[in-house]
Amino acid sequence: MGTRDRILDAAASVLRERGIARATTKEIARAAGCSEALLYKYFADKQALFVGVLTERAPRLDPPAALVGRATVVENVTTLVGQLLAFYARSFPMAASILGAPELLAAHRAGLSRLGAGPEGPARHVQSYLEAEVEAGRLSDGVDPSAASRALAGAALFEAFLAAYAGLPEVPDADERARTIVAAVRL
The missing domain is CATH 1.10.357 (Tetracycline Repressor; domain 2)
Incomplete structure (x- = not known):
């Protein structure tokens, strides 16, 4: 599984558990086993992650x-x-x-x-x-x-x-x- 997919899977899990208001990109990166800088290489911000989860994981x-x-x-x-x-x-x-x-x-x-x-x-x-x-x-x-x-x-x-x-x-x-x-x- 590629890094982007790991980030999306982690984001889906963290967002379901904590909601978009309380979830942080730092938590998502940690759950994906990558740095926050690497997360931002694939997604500009938390909203882009959310849209990615909705379009690719929902x-x-x-x-x-x-x-x-x-x-x-x-x-x-x-x-x-x-x-x-x-x-x-x-x-x-x-x-x-x-x-x-x-x-x-x-x-x-x-x-x-x-x-x-x-x-x-x-x-x-x-x-x-x-x-x-x-x-x-x-x-x-x-x-x-x-x-x-x-x-x-x-x-x-x-x-x-x-x-x-x-x-x-x-x-x-x-x-x-x-x-x-x-x-x-x-x-």
């Missing part, structure tokens, strides 16, 4: 183009919501700590903005899929992809919050939760 979402026409729209959206449940369950404990520290939140927000990332990403991903299905004629023009994607992502995030609050590493009965969330949106 559960992934199927690309919208790969889903269009593959199954029914409801089945595809249910798959995406299931993936959102897993993604949020993994990432929520890492990110939640930042909300309690306004100055850290501002710095984090600025850092993510520089990287072209932010919390709207998962909802935009689902929106892209829904827009593609509208274009393909498989989803009614009456569906608002932006509103539907925010409702779906918001429900998934809420379920991840409940799991984290209960001390659970994942959303219980995630497949069933995904089905009921999608059914409530009525695509």
Whole structure:
């Protein structure tokens, strides 16, 4: 395993345990078995590490183009919501700590903005899929992809919050939760 991968694995572990507000690059470097200087060779700052963990170590979402026409729209959206449940369950404990520290939140927000990332990403991903299905004629023009994607992502995030609050590493009965969330949106 290469140094960058060791750093990402260590960052994922430390961020899950301590949250982004309390984790330090020094702790992450120590956990990766490298110097902080070497960590900075691969990642500009803690926000870049966080984005790296989310994009390379968190559960992934199927690309919208790969889903269009593959199954029914409801089945595809249910798959995406299931993936959102897993993604949020993994990432929520890492990110939640930042909300309690306004100055850290501002710095984090600025850092993510520089990287072209932010919390709207998962909802935009689902929106892209829904827009593609509208274009393909498989989803009614009456569906608002932006509103539907925010409702779906918001429900998934809420379920991840409940799991984290209960001390659970994942959303219980995630497949069933995904089905009921999608059914409530009525695509």
